[in-house]
Amino acid sequence: MKIKGRNLSAKTIALLVAALLLMGTGGSIVVRAALNVTSDDYDMDLSLEKRFEIQLLQNDQPIGTKNDVASEEAKLFTSIQKPEPGKPYKDDVIAVKNNGTAEEYVRVIVRKYWTEPQKSDEQPSSDGVKKDLSLSPDLIELKASKGWTVVADADREETSVYYLKRPLAVGETVRLFDYLRISPTVLSKSEMTTDEQKQENGKVTVITYSYKYNGFKFNIEAEAQALQTHNSEEAIRSVWGIDPASVGIELVD
Amino acid sequence: MKLSKKMILSAAAAALVIIATCGFALAYFSDYDAARGEGVLTLGGSTHIEEEWNDDRKIVTIQNTGETRVLVRVAIYGPAGIIITDDENNWIHPEGSDYYYYKYILEPGDTENAATTTLTVNTKPLKNKDLGDTYDIEVKQYCAQVTYKADGSIFPPEGWDADAVAQITER
Numbered sequence: 001m002k003i004k005g006r007n008l009s010a011k012t013i014a015l016l017v018a019a020l021l022l023m024g025t026g027g028s029i030v031v032r033a034a035l036n037v038t039s040d041d042y043d044m045d046l047s048l049e050k051r052f053e054i055q056l057l058q059n060d061q062p063i064g065t066k067n068d069v070a071s072e073e074a075k076l077f078t079s080i081q082k083p084e085p086g087k088p089y090k091d092d093v094i095a096v097k098n099n100g101t102a103e104e105y106v107r108v109i110v111r112k113y114w115t116e117p118q119k120s121d122e123q124p125s126s127d128g129v130k131k132d133l134s135l136s137p138d139l140i141e142l143k144a145s146k147g148w149t150v151v152a153d154a155d156r157e158e159t160s161v162y163y164l165k166r167p168l169a170v171g172e173t174v175r176l177f178d179y180l181r182i183s184p185t186v187l188s189k190s191e192m193t194t195d196e197q198k199q200e201n202g203k204v205t206v207i208t209y210s211y212k213y214n215g216f217k218f219n220i221e222a223e224a225q226a227l228q229t230h231n232s233e234e235a236i237r238s239v240w241g242i243d244p245a246s247v248g249i250e251l252v253d
Numbered sequence: 254m255k256l257s258k259k260m261i262l263s264a265a266a267a268a269l270v271i272i273a274t275c276g277f278a279l280a281y282f283s284d285y286d287a288a289r290g291e292g293v294l295t296l297g298g299s300t301h302i303e304e305e306w307n308d309d310r311k312i313v314t315i316q317n318t319g320e321t322r323v324l325v326r327v328a329i330y331g332p333a334g335i336i337i338t339d340d341e342n343n344w345i346h347p348e349g350s351d352y353y354y355y356k357y358i359l360e361p362g363d364t365e366n367a368a369t370t371t372l373t374v375n376t377k378p379l380k381n382k383d384l385g386d387t388y389d390i391e392v393k394q395y396c397a398q399v400t401y402k403a404d405g406s407i408f409p410p411e412g413w414d415a416d417a418v419a420q421i422t423e424r
Contacts, residue, residue, distance in 0.1 A: 054285065056286045063288045065287045072289075081292075085400045086401035087405070096286075100284065117293075184401070186296065202389070210297055213294055214296040217292065219289065220290045221287070221289045224285060224286045226284045227281060228282040228283070239281050
């Protein structure tokens with residue numbers, strides 16, 4: 001082979017062919033990479049247009065850490081001063097609101113547990129609370145409002161998950177609990193003491209029952225989670241790890 | 254040597270592509286918000302009974318000295334002839350029952366402001382009877398912390414008259 005009067009050796013030709021082949025392959029890699037980059041941009045655009053935001057409300061007021069990240073304050077069911085056994089407390093309306101710009105699926109992870117009263121002569125434990133596991137979290141009843149499915153966590157008794165069965169529209173608020181109720185079963189463990197007192201005109205016998213769970217504190221934690229409705233079945237399976245049909249979630253996409 | 258370097262680079266590029274693709278699959282749009290709540294249980298109730306003699310009358314006063322709201326019932330036993338009066342019409346007395354049920358929930362309060370309710374025992378009719386030097390008037394008073402059923406109605410304590418309890422209201 002001759003180029004501008006120069007003779008090329010077979011070795012040089014072989015190298016040239018190899019170089020061209022490599023360039024060809026390299027070129028196709030570039031094309032594929034370009035396609036990937038395009039796809040990337042498309043997704044980024046979507047995130048700019050759609051904002052996913054969920055908010056926990058009590059009586060229309062935001063109470064979540066989103067509103068006040070630093071606050072450790074207990075803000076759920078604040079109207080209940082002294083819960084009476086069995087009474088359904090309905091006045092505090094706990095709800096979730098879609099504050100974003102796209103409809104979203106919602107679930108709320110609820111943790112309920114009891115903590116013992118701190119005795120005056122006792123040093124507080126490192127985290128300030130002492131969970132009492134002998135008292136069942138089921139005695140803290142949080143009745144789900146219409147439209148939610150409650151799934152108990154098989155491994156952790158204190159956890160249950162509330163799934164909203166339909167997507168929450170933009171700007172929509174939905175009530176989460178109809179009421180909070182402390183089961184009257186808390187009164188089941190009691191001790192009887194008798195005290196006799198002599199008085200001027202006779203005697204008085206006082207029989208008193210004291211209850212084991214007197215002074216115990218109930219604790220509720222709620223975490224609301226929102227998820228895209230696009231590609232819904234896959235999203236729910238991947239992020240929440242459940243079959244949407246098993247909790248009655250209606251799929252939109 | 255050169256070839257193997259290229260192979261390593263290609264493998265790395267392929268790995269990057271795989272990681273990038275997996276990344277897309279997991280990048281679902283989501284958000285969260287959290288809150289907590291708590292409350293302290295106060296269980297049990299306590300009342301104080303005061304019996305005061307005023308001529309032929311024994312005035313029985315029940316005071317809520319505890320921290321919780323309570324239901325109250327009273328039974329009074331004495332010689333035949335005594336008359337129990339409920340001057341303020343505050344009690345429910347089911348027919349044939351020994352017990353008088355206070356028809357309101359007795360609210361807690363501090364010692365001076367604690368809610369009270371009274372029943373009067375008139376012993377005047379006993380005057381003409383020969384009962385000896387002394388006779389007993391026994392007052393049995395029960396209190397129970399207000400407890401509710403899931404439907405919001407008051408749960409009758411064990412042994413209490415359910416119909417009477419159903420009539421108890423907040424003052």
